[in-house]
Amino acid sequence: MTLASRIDLRDRTEARRADVVLGEDWTAPEGFVESELKAGRERRGLISLNRSPLARKIITFNLMAMIVLVAGVLYLNPFRDSLVLQRESGLVAEAQLVADVFEAQLPAGAPVNLATGDGLDATATARGVELPEGAELFVFDTQESLVASTVGMDRPAREKVTGLQLDHRSTLITDLLNSVWETIAGLLAPQNTQNPVFGGEDLARDLVPAALAGETQIRTGRDVAGDAIFTVATPIRHEGQVIGVAAITSVAGEIDQLVRVEREQVLQMFVIAIVVSIGLSLVLASTIANPLSDLAAAAELGRDKNARKMSPNRVRIPDLTARPDEIGRLSGAMRGMVAALYERIESNEQFAADVAHEIKNPLASLRSAVGTLRVAKRDDQREKLLSVIDHDVRRLDRLVSDISNASRLDSELVKEEEDTFNLLKMLGNLAEYLGQEAKAKGVDFITDLPPEPIVIQGLEGRLAQVFVNLITNAISFCQEGDAVRVWARKRENRVLVVVEDTGPGIPDQALTKIFKRFYSERPPGQFGEHSGLGLAISKQIVEAHGGVIWAENIRPTDADITSEPLGARFVVGLPL
Numbered sequence: 001m002t003l004a005s006r007i008d009l010r011d012r013t014e015a016r017r018a019d020v021v022l023g024e025d026w027t028a029p030e031g032f033v034e035s036e037l038k039a040g041r042e043r044r045g046l047i048s049l050n051r052s053p054l055a056r057k058i059i060t061f062n063l064m065a066m067i068v069l070v071a072g073v074l075y076l077n078p079f080r081d082s083l084v085l086q087r088e089s090g091l092v093a094e095a096q097l098v099a100d101v102f103e104a105q106l107p108a109g110a111p112v113n114l115a116t117g118d119g120l121d122a123t124a125t126a127r128g129v130e131l132p133e134g135a136e137l138f139v140f141d142t143q144e145s146l147v148a149s150t151v152g153m154d155r156p157a158r159e160k161v162t163g164l165q166l167d168h169r170s171t172l173i174t175d176l177l178n179s180v181w182e183t184i185a186g187l188l189a190p191q192n193t194q195n196p197v198f199g200g201e202d203l204a205r206d207l208v209p210a211a212l213a214g215e216t217q218i219r220t221g222r223d224v225a226g227d228a229i230f231t232v233a234t235p236i237r238h239e240g241q242v243i244g245v246a247a248i249t250s251v252a253g254e255i256d257q258l259v260r261v262e263r264e265q266v267l268q269m270f271v272i273a274i275v276v277s278i279g280l281s282l283v284l285a286s287t288i289a290n291p292l293s294d295l296a297a298a299a300e301l302g303r304d305k306n307a308r309k310m311s312p313n314r315v316r317i318p319d320l321t322a323r324p325d326e327i328g329r330l331s332g333a334m335r336g337m338v339a340a341l342y343e344r345i346e347s348n349e350q351f352a353a354d355v356a357h358e359i360k361n362p363l364a365s366l367r368s369a370v371g372t373l374r375v376a377k378r379d380d381q382r383e384k385l386l387s388v389i390d391h392d393v394r395r396l397d398r399l400v401s402d403i404s405n406a407s408r409l410d411s412e413l414v415k416e417e418e419d420t421f422n423l424l425k426m427l428g429n430l431a432e433y434l435g436q437e438a439k440a441k442g443v444d445f446i447t448d449l450p451p452e453p454i455v456i457q458g459l460e461g462r463l464a465q466v467f468v469n470l471i472t473n474a475i476s477f478c479q480e481g482d483a484v485r486v487w488a489r490k491r492e493n494r495v496l497v498v499v500e501d502t503g504p505g506i507p508d509q510a511l512t513k514i515f516k517r518f519y520s521e522r523p524p525g526q527f528g529e530h531s532g533l534g535l536a537i538s539k540q541i542v543e544a545h546g547g548v549i550w551a552e553n554i555r556p557t558d559a560d561i562t563s564e565p566l567g568a569r570f571v572v573g574l575p576l
Contacts, residue, residue, distance in 0.1 A: 055285035095232040122148040134251035204247035207233035227252040442480030448487035477503035505565030547574040
């Protein structure tokens with residue numbers, strides 16, 4: 001029982017540290033990569049966009065997110081709204097200051113008429129107001145007639161103001177996009193549709209009625225060139241009475257230029273973000289697409305070699321298990337799957353060869369007996385040959401049945417549903433039934449089962465088949481006066497079921513072979529009665545449940561390993 005303490009039915013693997021792996025900074029062992037795969041890696045660069053739909057999707061989706069973000073910022077246009085509000089407030093203040101200038105020059109206690117110039121020369125006063133280049137000033141009388149106007153001219157440079165810097169940055173990207181947009185809009189717009197265009201005087205005249213009513217009005221329009229202009233009209237009062245209106249129009253395109261500057265900054269950052277996004281997308285794509293391409297290429301090479309060229313070379317899946325991500329898991333899973341597939345193929349090939357070998361023996365015996373039966377003359381000889389033929393036929397029938405059961409075992413284990421059951425109850429029922437068979441042979445049958453139930457998850461019928469094989473095998477090796485003992489013990493995370501006998505034991509050279517298919521080590525007189533598949537099937541069932549099974553000889557603790565065994569012991573370990 002020294003091996004029992006070393007059983008560990010649960011695989012404990014240390015969790016890998018979640019590091020970030022960028023690009024192709026992992027390497028596969030040289031021997032695991034096919035030459036065709038290595039050649040494909042050398043032909044491509046960091047990433048092959050023309051051959052990687054996944055890489056194109058990654059770059060496209062990243063760019064789409066960036067474009068939607070920038071388009072949303074430009075569409076919402078928060079900086080333009082802020083600039084418009086600021087400019088409108090400033091223009092209202094300028095118009096009111098101009099009105100104050102006119103009001104300051106009006107005579108007190110005398111009548112005033114702006115149209116006739118009584119009390120005030122409106123034209124001279126308007127010309128004396130200094131306006132920015134391009135701005136316009138209009139003065140209307142109470143009859144809504146234009147009495148004076150002036151336009152801001154290029155004037156001598158004013159003294160320098162410390163801390164004031166004019167923005168003269170280039171707006172190349174914005175101007176280019178605007179021209180493209182205007183061209184497309186001009187092509188798509190109806191030819192007979194024209195947007196209304198207003199001049200500064202037209203905008204100002206529309207505001208005069210409201211201003212004469214004592215309200216300051218502001219309006220936004222566009223000039224002939226399509227530039228935005230702002231117009232403010234405010235009343236000119238004399239002794240509480242409105243005697244005229246002062247209207248100022250801003251410089252055409254002033255706000256548009258400021259907005260273009262702000263948009264230019266956004267677009268410049270957008271271009272930089274696009275370049276960075278494309279670069280990072282390429283790195284991300286190389287991290288994802290290239291290893292997936294290697295895995296797919298290796299699988300395709302394997303398919304072509306095995307299905308078309310019939311090459312004996314094994315499929316080599318690149319070893320990316322060092323990656324702490326899903327691709328590393330995928331590589332490990334594919335490598336394990338390929339290894340299991342080749343193991344199954346080799347097992348099937350070996351199984352087919354063993355089947356052919358095992359069937360040939362009784363067939364050869366049958367052929368010899370039939371040939372001898374043709375020339376046998378005595379009845380006793382014929383009877384003996386018929387007995388040999390009957391024995392070989394039953395042997396063939398048993399062999400074919402066991403082979404059929406063994407070949408279907410894997411698929412049946414997958415299809416059957418596991419249940420929760422009491423292992424000790426099952427062992428008790430088997431012991432009650434098989435104990436009678438042992439007693440009929442003169443063999444003592446002993447059970448040592450714990451009083452408390454042991455509940456496990458599995459296929460009860462299949463596990464019962466395992467213990468039936470072990471117990472009947474132990475009984476077959478026992479002679480009258482020997483004993484068979486079945487006992488079970490519960491450990492921390494497993495249960496051990498042991499079948500012992502006091503028979504001749506197992507030859508030391510056979511301990512590693514008894515679980516192989518068609519291997520049979522039978523007592524004298526039992527030749528041909530067993531196919532040699534019972535223990536192999538039992539091992540397959542136990543391993544399908546996540547358990548282990550092994551055999552050992554029973555010897556005293558201090559006995560020499562070369563001494564004669566006191567019997568044989570089969571140990572089955574199952575997880576709880």
